[in-house]
Amino acid sequence: MIISDNLKMYVQKLRSSNLRPTKQRLKICKFLFDRKKTFHFTVETLNKKINKSGTSKVSLATIYNTVEAFTSAGYLKEILTSKNKSYYDTNIKSHHHFYDEGSKELTDIHYSQIKLSKVPVPPKGKKIKNLEVVIRIQK
Amino acid sequence: MIISDNLKMYVQKLRSSNLRPTKQRLKICKFLFDRKKTFHFTVETLNKKINKSGTSKVSLATIYNTVEAFTSAGYLKEILTSKNKSYYDTNIKSHHHFYDEGSKELTDIHYSQIKLSKVPVPPKGKKIKNLEVVIRIQK
DNA sequence: TATCTAGTTTATAATAATTCTAAACTAGAA
DNA sequence: TTCTAGTTTAGAATTATTATAAACTAGATA
Numbered sequence: 001m002i003i004s005d006n007l008k009m010y011v012q013k014l015r016s017s018n019l020r021p022t023k024q025r026l027k028i029c030k031f032l033f034d035r036k037k038t039f040h041f042t043v044e045t046l047n048k049k050i051n052k053s054g055t056s057k058v059s060l061a062t063i064y065n066t067v068e069a070f071t072s073a074g075y076l077k078e079i080l081t082s083k084n085k086s087y088y089d090t091n092i093k094s095h096h097h098f099y100d101e102g103s104k105e106l107t108d109i110h111y112s113q114i115k116l117s118k119v120p121v122p123p124k125g126k127k128i129k130n131l132e133v134v135i136r137i138q139k
Numbered sequence: 140m141i142i143s144d145n146l147k148m149y150v151q152k153l154r155s156s157n158l159r160p161t162k163q164r165l166k167i168c169k170f171l172f173d174r175k176k177t178f179h180f181t182v183e184t185l186n187k188k189i190n191k192s193g194t195s196k197v198s199l200a201t202i203y204n205t206v207e208a209f210t211s212a213g214y215l216k217e218i219l220t221s222k223n224k225s226y227y228d229t230n231i232k233s234h235h236h237f238y239d240e241g242s243k244e245l246t247d248i249h250y251s252q253i254k255l256s257k258v259p260v261p262p263k264g265k266k267i268k269n270l271e272v273v274i275r276i277q278k
Numbered sequence: 279t280a281t282c283t284a285g286t287t288t289a290t291a292a293t294a295a296t297t298c299t300a301a302a303c304t305a306g307a308a
Numbered sequence: 309t310t311c312t313a314g315t316t317t318a319g320a321a322t323t324a325t326t327a328t329a330a331a332c333t334a335g336a337t338a
Contacts, residue, residue, distance in 0.1 A: 020305060022315065043295080059317045064296070080219040080273055084324065085295065098261065101268065115257035119274075120248050122237065126276040129240065133272050134219055135258075137265040159334060161286065182324080198288045203325070223295065224324065 017073040038091035040106045096133035156212040177230035179245045235272040
């Protein structure tokens, strides 16, 4: 995770992914990555948080575009749920989730908390991109 | 999995879940469960298949209601993907999936093909409802 | 068997999430 | 400073799903 006061690191990071460091993207970077704990969100929640204070607004379309761009660039990870809404995670390291069916909250499970002793061979011509475990919990 | 030529079994099954065996539900039962291999689908694909031939139509709303009712009753299992569309599976036994990012196709992974040697304890007051592994594959 | 009612189906409207569009804007190369 | 491809934006369009409320029906009861 990137922790930084100044924006140089983000500028570099964005450039290295062929993303121009616009003020919107930098604002979103700062919000998402200037934190110690990982952050789970949907576009809706991100939009609210980014546009909360009276400062210049970032349009919803840009929030969508940016989340999509950051996900492709590997800065964000899309989370699997059964809800018809996309969830993202700033923790891109291999890890898993609890999904609380009541509160609809996601909690990280550190990768070391789950051990797979057997994994299938992928179909011919395909390779494994990632493996995600979701544990659904309820009261 | 239920395999049957006649409808008596479905009628019983539905009754045991407090679902009236209407002709729409029975038609959907027959379509979904009168088969040897498990079946993955979305409401959209199910609607197309059910209403393909010129026979009396089942409305889209009923397809939604029925899939929801069958899922609650435990006849169907909702599958986790990152798409904003719900996927269902007639295979309700504990099992996992390959999700092909290219073709967007789901393939079953038999539960015996994946072994977990370590699983975390759920948060206090919560219990594990199920555990699903999705392996994303690509070319 | 006829009647009744709660459960069900249906067409349609409403909502929600996301994607598209095309005009205005801007980073940064020349 | 100029230019252009990349970016942002508001709003429209699309897609999946849920809600609504009127018509229908399974099956219990008289």
